Amino acid sequence: MITWGVHVDFRLLGEIEVRSAGGPLDVGTPRQQVVLAALLVDARRPIAIETLVDRVWGHRPPAHPRPVLYAHLSRIRGLLRQTAVPGGGTAARLERRHAGYVLDVDPELVDLHRFRRLVEQGADRQHDDEAGAAELAEALGLWRGEPLAGLAGEWAAQVRASWHRRRLDAAVRWARTEFRLGRPGAVISAVPDLTAEYPLAEPLEHVLIQALHAAGRSAEALDRYGTVRRRLAEELGAAPGAELQSLYRAVLTGDRPPPTARPPRPDEPGRGSPARRSGPERPAADRTDGGARPRLVP
Secondary structure (H helix, E strand, O other), X not given: OOOOOOOEEEEOOOOOEEEEOOEEOOOOOHHHHHHHHHHHOOOOOOEOHHHHHHHHHOOOOOOOHHHHHHHHHHHHHHHHOOOEOOOOOEOEEEEEEOOEEEEEEOHXXXXXXXXXXXXXXXXXXXXXXXXXXXHHHHHHHOOOOOOXXXXXXXXXXXXXXXXXXXXXXXXXXXXXXXXXXXXXXXXXXXXXXHHHHOOOOHHHHHHHHHHHHHOOOHHHHHHHHHHHHHHHHHHHOOOOOHHHHHHHHHHHHOOOOOOOOOOOOOOOOOOOOOOOOOOOOOOOOEEEOOEEEOOOOO
């Protein structure tokens, strides 16, 4: 399916949206949105009917789930017919195949898949840090809010948690890259918003304390460490990890903190730290302190 010049966008990283020619389309009821999301996350891959039923209803399906599912699929076909492309046709098509249903859509039209591609590119060791930071910032800027916002169910909760982990991975990688590039101001500007969303993410706190110390704000770095230590004790009954404690001692004594090594790719074994928003029309990353700052939406 050729989609050159298409102005269609399928958005999962926030409330579910389908936009065509710049305007929103009616995505239907929350249940229909779950069906659409279940198809979009596996774009161009067949999904068995049993799998769709499980994703949509979990362990509590209706007495006769298939007719209900078919009705949702029929309405989704109607929705997709509205995604017209120049020269005729549509940007996406729902097909029934032997192995199940396939939503034939260019993954680049789905914010989740663009996020994955950008994170992979940003983690590519063949790219320099400057390009990697820009790609990771663009990926993080795709998040508009809570993924699959407003959708209930076990499957939605599981994929939401998985995407949050990927976002945290990307955020840590972006911050470390910016720090290596000598731009602590970009880290100081963006990371506090992220730590408010992930208050127990030590890797984020580590790079933020590094950046504060490198920017000559060592007193703030020490205060930040104290806040993290108290939070970990209250929430987990644990002390900061060895790396964070080592960084604290370096800041306390005025030593230069150890350099941040380039982390492994997400798919490499032994990866360190773990991985939340596509803005309208694939937003450009904000620029802070000369670096690519991810746009964070509260």
